[in-house]
Amino acid sequence: QSLEDDMDILKGAYRTVQKTEDATELKKALTDMRAAAENAKTQTPDSLEGKAADSAEMKDYRAGLDTLIGQIDASKQLADAGDIAGAKAEAKKFADTRDANHKKFR
């Protein structure tokens, strides 16, 4: 599963997170997003090709994904507690993390 595959999964599942009011569907989409973000951490983006895994740039890249994973977990906790509106409000923050990291690494 390539980084592009991971990003395509993030895109599709994020759309579901934003659209759905169904708790089961919401939780599944968040779980799918988390797995894709975890897999993306094992990859090297084209923009960082040749950088060592422990380089500052690669650490910054993985930190961006950890920020997203933290937000996904916060949203999932709210969804698990039955707070669908809260989970969706938390999920609005994903877009800031996406945009900031796309500026740096895409």
Ligand code: HEM
């Ligand atoms: C909700 C969060 C995010 C969504 C929906 C998203 C979505 C996407 C999409 C649709 C693409 C284009 C994929 C393609 O070419 O087929 C992409 C590319 C990319 N994204 Fe994201 N992204 C998200 C978060 C992030 C984060 C947090 C990072 C890094 C920390 C990141 C790094 C990248 C990079 C590096 C590319 C270019 C892929 C390459 O180098 O081949 N994205 N993203």
